[in-house]
Amino acid sequence: xxxxxxxxxxxxxxxxxxxxxxxxxxxxxxxxxxxxxxxxxxxxxxxxxxxxxxxxxxxxxxxxxxxxxxxxxxxxxxxxxxxxxxxxxxxxxxxxxxxxxxxxxxxxxxxxxxxxxxxxxxxxxxxxxxxxxxxxxxxxxxxxxxxxxxxxxxxxxxxxxxxxxxxxxxxxxxxxxxxxxxxxxxxxxxxxxxxxxxxxxxxxxxxxxxxxxxxxxxxxxxxxxxxxxxxxxxxxxxxxxxxxxxxxxxxxxxxxxxxxxxxxxxxxxxxxxxxxxxxxxxxxxxxxxxxxxxxxxxxxxxxxxxxxxxxxxxxxxxxxxxxxxxxxxxxxxxxxxxxxxxxxxxxxxxxxxxxxxxxxxxxxx
Amino acid sequence: xxxxxxxxxxxxxxxxxxxxxxxxxxxxxxxxxxxxxxxxxxxxxxxxxxxxxxxxxxxxxxxxxxxxxxxxxxxxxxxxxxxxxxxxxxxxxxxxxxxxxxxxxxxxxxxxxxxxxxxxxxxxxxxxxxxxxxxxxxxxxxxxxxxxxxxxxxxxxxxxxxxxxxxxxxxxxxxxxxxxxxxxxxxxxxxxxxxxxxxxxxxxxxxxxxxxxxxxxxxxxxxxxxxxxxxxxxxxxxxxxxxxxxxxxxxxxxxxxxxxxxxxxxxxxxxxxxxxxxxxxxxxxxxxxxxxxxxxxxxxxxxxxxxxxxxxxxxxxxxxxxxxxxxxxxxxxxxxxxxxxxxxxxxxxxxxxxxxxxxxxxxxxxxxxxxxxxxxxxxxxxxxxxxx
Numbered sequence: 001x002x003x004x005x006x007x008x009x010x011x012x013x014x015x016x017x018x019x020x021x022x023x024x025x026x027x028x029x030x031x032x033x034x035x036x037x038x039x040x041x042x043x044x045x046x047x048x049x050x051x052x053x054x055x056x057x058x059x060x061x062x063x064x065x066x067x068x069x070x071x072x073x074x075x076x077x078x079x080x081x082x083x084x085x086x087x088x089x090x091x092x093x094x095x096x097x098x099x100x101x102x103x104x105x106x107x108x109x110x111x112x113x114x115x116x117x118x119x120x121x122x123x124x125x126x127x128x129x130x131x132x133x134x135x136x137x138x139x140x141x142x143x144x145x146x147x148x149x150x151x152x153x154x155x156x157x158x159x160x161x162x163x164x165x166x167x168x169x170x171x172x173x174x175x176x177x178x179x180x181x182x183x184x185x186x187x188x189x190x191x192x193x194x195x196x197x198x199x200x201x202x203x204x205x206x207x208x209x210x211x212x213x214x215x216x217x218x219x220x221x222x223x224x225x226x227x228x229x230x231x232x233x234x235x236x237x238x239x240x241x242x243x244x245x246x247x248x249x250x251x252x253x254x255x256x257x258x259x260x261x262x263x264x265x266x267x268x269x270x271x272x273x274x275x276x277x278x279x280x281x282x283x284x285x286x287x288x289x290x291x292x293x294x295x296x297x298x299x300x301x302x303x304x305x306x307x308x309x310x311x312x313x314x315x316x317x318x319x320x321x322x323x324x325x326x327x328x329x330x331x332x333x334x335x336x337x338x339x340x341x342x343x344x345x346x347x348x349x350x351x352x353x354x355x356x357x358x359x360x361x362x363x364x365x
Numbered sequence: 366x367x368x369x370x371x372x373x374x375x376x377x378x379x380x381x382x383x384x385x386x387x388x389x390x391x392x393x394x395x396x397x398x399x400x401x402x403x404x405x406x407x408x409x410x411x412x413x414x415x416x417x418x419x420x421x422x423x424x425x426x427x428x429x430x431x432x433x434x435x436x437x438x439x440x441x442x443x444x445x446x447x448x449x450x451x452x453x454x455x456x457x458x459x460x461x462x463x464x465x466x467x468x469x470x471x472x473x474x475x476x477x478x479x480x481x482x483x484x485x486x487x488x489x490x491x492x493x494x495x496x497x498x499x500x501x502x503x504x505x506x507x508x509x510x511x512x513x514x515x516x517x518x519x520x521x522x523x524x525x526x527x528x529x530x531x532x533x534x535x536x537x538x539x540x541x542x543x544x545x546x547x548x549x550x551x552x553x554x555x556x557x558x559x560x561x562x563x564x565x566x567x568x569x570x571x572x573x574x575x576x577x578x579x580x581x582x583x584x585x586x587x588x589x590x591x592x593x594x595x596x597x598x599x600x601x602x603x604x605x606x607x608x609x610x611x612x613x614x615x616x617x618x619x620x621x622x623x624x625x626x627x628x629x630x631x632x633x634x635x636x637x638x639x640x641x642x643x644x645x646x647x648x649x650x651x652x653x654x655x656x657x658x659x660x661x662x663x664x665x666x667x668x669x670x671x672x673x674x675x676x677x678x679x680x681x682x683x684x685x686x687x688x689x690x691x692x693x694x695x696x697x698x699x700x701x702x703x704x705x706x707x708x709x710x711x712x713x714x715x716x717x718x719x720x721x722x723x724x725x726x727x728x729x730x731x732x733x734x735x736x737x738x739x740x741x742x743x744x745x746x747x748x749x750x751x752x753x
């Protein structure tokens with residue numbers, strides 16, 4: 001029995017949302033792209049996080065290399081070494097990338113990026129290689145056979161399902177073989193430390209326990225060792241076009257900003273950090289670096305590919321003073337139709353004032 | 366003579382407090398400000414695609430308060446106006462359908478309590494003790510009561526074709542999260558939920574709509590649920606190939622490891638919750654859960670596994686829900702090595718970390734349900750250790 005709820009979906013609605021791609025090729029759209037074109041797009045849209053050759057910046061995923069390392073002590077799981085199906089690459093790149101601008105890539109661009117990723121992983125070696133729906137299924141991924149179904153019920157269950165467990169005198173001696181304190185990677189926790197200090201003060205006695213040190217580097221969610229230094233290449237030249245001082249400059253640009261407001265703005269800026277950097281090593285990511293943004297002419301950071309409307313707004317004299325930034329940040333897409341900035345906006349004017357105050361503390365280089 | 370808190374008049378004894386409506390949507394006492402989710406910055410590349418952790422050591426009972434449920438999202442928290450939200454069912458169905466939130470509220474609904482555990486919970490501990498605090502080692506879990514519509518009813522409304530063997534739920538967020546789920550599970554106990562603990566889902570938990578996949582890894586509980594496609598085979602998308610597959614020592618990986626194995630952890634004492642009193646009556650407590658049923662029993666040791674004691678279970682025992690256990694003992698002021706060991710209703714007994722490593726090596730990342738050890742020194746300070 002049904003309830004007669006809902007309504008039939010239209011063909012256009014299904015087409016708009018049904019973007020998934022499967023290993024058998026179902027869902028692949030018409031289109032094609034070659035390695036060389038893919039390299040250009042990748043350099044422009046992806047390299048800021050994944051590195052020019054898929055080697056990754058900071059803790060972003062490594063996309064290339066690692067073949068033959070899966071049984072190593074520290075495996076390097078990349079598209080080439082680990083991913084079983086090429087369709088997953090296409091689906092994911094189109095579905096969720098670039099980070100902060102999902103579903104902005106056309107079918108041709110996605111084919112081209114996918115082709116370039118095959119090239120970076122030595123799965124194709126011809127820069128002229130063109131990937132399309134027609135030859136997509138011919139590409140075999142190196143680790144296609146590397147997966148098996150969950151076998152816990154067959155392998156582990158017979159051992160871990162126990163009718164009886166030992167309750168008394170189960171072992172003679174116990175030794176500490178490793179301790180987290182050695183690594184000291186737990187986030188600074190004021191209260192825990194306060195508690196410990198309080199306990200230390202309140203009680204006497206000293207701890208004297210021998211331990212074996214396990215000094216392996218910490219392991220992160222992404223599987224790689226944590227705390228690896230971010231690459232230092234960074235810092236592209238950021239010759240911002242010097243903005244002409246404007247007569248109607250907002251107070252934030254003339255008076256020194258309120259330190260409390262700046263501190264609040266630093267918190268608000270966390271919402272922006274996925275795409276924008278400030279400070280000494282700031283460079284362009286999904287969005288342009290923001291040193292000197294307050295007072296800067298719109299669309300003028302060197303090396304950043306702006307949307308056409310943004311570039312035009314700058315050419316027409318838009319300068320990012322407090323009022324203009326306020327308008328933009330309230331609802332970017334209403335303020336400037338066609339902007340690439342995929343950010344919903346800051347609802348609270350206090351947040352906007354704070355973040356503008358924070359940004360005003362970063363001068364153009 | 367006496368405690369000045371008693372013998373002297375305190376502010377709150379004579380100054381009037383706030384009236385009603387001072388806080389139309391109430392918050393915890395300001396003295397509880399330390400009770401909060403926390404993240405570990407070095408774990409992920411960016412806070413927008415990251416995780417924070419439930420402060421298990423500050424909680425009791427079995428229900429996680431909504432504001433403390435750990436968050437894991439891959440493209441930030443989607444901000445969706447419920448009137449603009451749609452759920453589409455398409456693929457191998459008789460009639461592809463679109464539902465509004467109002468439509469969904471007209472289906473018969475159910476209330477059920479389930480734990481949601483991220484498959485990567487304790488994933489940083491495979492190679493050894495690493496983080497000091499059960500919030501960080503075990504805090505990718507929460508346990509709430511969901512109100513929602515059985516997924517079966519919604520799928521039946523569209524009419525699943527006989528060759529429809531899998532579903533693919535998809536999120537409306539900027540990550541458009543997808544997973545493949547076999548139709549048997551979809552028709553069994555999955556819910557399309559809109560409430561948690563009686564109130565609307567929190568935005569970070571998928572407001573206005575999320576999938577509930579009882580007992581299975583949290584990544585499958587698609588948040589901001591906007592579409593469910595029915596197909597004849599799995600999609601093998603990024604979250605079930607590149608991620609959420611378990612790499613074994615020999616270089617092959619298990620996939621579709623959906624069920625969460627039985628697991629437990631002592632939440633107090635623990636590194637963030639030292640013993641603050643001297644010797645005498647001491648309450649040890651913790652939580653246990655299993656993706657395959659209930660937890661009829663938990664054993665506790667305070668001497669590193671030489672001797673075990675059956676813990677006292679307290680609170681309701683629901684299928685695929687968190688369970689609360691206690692072990693009340695007289696602490697003699699000497700160092701302790703604390704462990705808990707869960708037994709689930711299938712007879713499965715939580716293994717040691719070493720037993721798990723025998724099967725899986727140390728590169729699995731996911732599904733680490735090994736026994737946790739806390740060392741408590743004579744001052745009552747606890748730390749994360751491993752023992753022989």
